[in-house]
């Protein structure tokens with residue numbers, strides 16, 4: 498049943514827990530049970546791709562699946578709006594009561610907080626399978642499939658589907674591919690390994706239209722988004738002492754340019770290309786008045802550790818946290834964290 502060769506990240510998982518998760522999912526599907534599939538709030542391609550791949554596959558096996566994101570109104574990034582199953586997403590207020598849910602599967606969410614209001618199902622004791630690849634994952638859930646060495650959560654989902662003997666359709670493979678290509682930075686991040694590359698190859702074999710998907714994910718910007726990028730780049734600042742390049746956006750700029758909050762996600766991808774800085778930081782205004790702070794590292798600094806210290810989380814090379822107050826103070830808190838020592842361990846490409 499296992500792949501040739503078995504992917505290295507598989508060693509992160511407890512085989513007994515993996516078997517039990519597969520057994521529960523199969524039993525639930527065959528009994529027509531109800532499974533809530535929860536992507537994290539502010540869903541990215543990996544979270545949404547993982548949830549929707551499971552949604553399409555498990556519903557095909559007979560489960561009554563409820564894919565969801567723990568926030569409303571539901572905001573799916575435009576680049577992900579055409580994913581198979583996206584129209585089936587249910588808002589948290591329309592979720593079934595805990596008593597009517599047989600299983601909760603959380604996807605790419607490192608903590609209950611990342612589940613938004615779906616976390617109430619956890620609190621109410623619904624049996625929960627955690628599927629994730631964040632090393633920072635907190636100890637929640639009943640069956641934990643957390644593989645920090647997996648380049649994306651969709652790889653773990655693929656393993657589950659393989660063990661459930663689900664044949665990948667183009668629909669399922671498309672969801673999985675979007676998770677893979679976004680979380681590996683188009684196969685460019687240090688997390689990209691042989692398992693990720695081979696997974697991509699298998700998905701192409703299924704018939705994923707990868708060039709069209711990549712164009713939709715990365716190759717299109719509205720005028721508002723480009724203007725927003727201009728504003729952000731215009732106020733770019735460099736702190737040589739800690740090798741940090743940083744910028745921010747204001748809520749007014751979002752309004753004036755007509756760009757969506759999701760468009761701000763693209764800013765960090767440009768800022769991080771700076772050739773002088775090890776770490777990139779972008780502060781984005783969230784609708785609730787807080788700052789959503791994105792951090793990226795080229796590999797010598799563990800920005801996941803810094804984000805965690807500031808109340809957030811993520812990976813060694815890509816992380817984030819939420820902050821209040823003046824943007825200068827937010828930047829100062831990161832400078833302080835960086836000044837207190839280069840966080841070790843990121844260079845191993847784990």
Ligand SMILES: [Mn+2]
Nearest residue numbers: 543605650680
């Ligand atoms: Mn992920």
